[in-house]
């Protein structure tokens with residue numbers, strides 16, 4: 001019963017956290033303190049990182065991951081109902097879309113939240129694969145856009161929409177955030193990491209994620225699907241389901 005209470009409480013807290021994060025950036029965008037495009041990217045980075053960081057709040061029971069999954073699930077429903085126009089939520093649209101059109105909620109943000117849902121259910125905090133995939137999608141891809149949009153004048157020869165510095169930012173931030181989150185979960189005792197091998201493997205995983213993010217396939221498949229999928233595949237091949 002205490003575990004149910006703890007998991008229920010954690011679910012409410014993290015749901016409130018997600019709502020507050022979006023509201024906060026709506027207020028900042030509203031007051032022109034943050035540009036709309038930057039707001040989306042910062043929410044893109046923070047929601048993934050804070051969500052992962054909140055996982056230890058949940059108990060060690062086997063049903064804990066299902067409680068944690070409620071948060072992305074609710075946001076999935078929220079994005080669908082507002083994206084399809086059943087209701088309107090200016091705050092949500094302003095803080096997570098490029099041009100402020102509600103239909104945009106059904107692309108990047110929706111894919112992102114579905115990936116969070118899958119990662120929580122399939123990998124949770126017991127495997128490095130989910131941790132690394134989420135780090136690459138939220139940290140790596142998020143910083144690629146923040147840095148690339150601002151400093152990315154030298155475009156990639158094979159993809160004029162992306163730049164060298166954006167891809168470098170993706171590699172570096174994806175690698176660092178993955179290492180940080182693996183340390184976090186190993187320090188809390190959820191996974192064991194053999195760092196002598198793990199760092200080398202992380203370099204390869206970050207490289208794969210960066211390559212996938214910068215090739216033009218992103219016109220067909222959204223980054224929020226291609227980057228985590230590629231990361232899961234390479235991380236699975238290199239790490240298996242343990243962190244050694």
Ligand SMILES: C/C(=C\COP(=O)(O)O)CCC[C@H](C)CCC[C@H](C)CCCC(C)C
Nearest residue numbers: 017018043044047050051072096108109112
């Ligand atoms: C802005 C987002 C994606 C944009 O993707 P892209 O088009 O730039 O590639 C992310 C959408 C965020 C969503 C509305 C809220 C997700 C909250 C998350 C499930 C839980 C966060 C909890 C934490 C405590 C803040």
Ligand SMILES: Nc1ccn([C@@H]2O[C@H](COP(=O)(O)OP(=O)(O)O)[C@@H](O)[C@H]2O)c(=O)n1
Nearest residue numbers: 144145148149152161162163166167214223
């Ligand atoms: N590797 C990369 C990735 C993004 N970027 C920059 O970030 C922009 C992509 O931002 P976006 O918000 O349209 O991307 P998504 O929302 O599709 O993730 C590109 O237009 C580039 O200016 C870059 O320069 N290099």
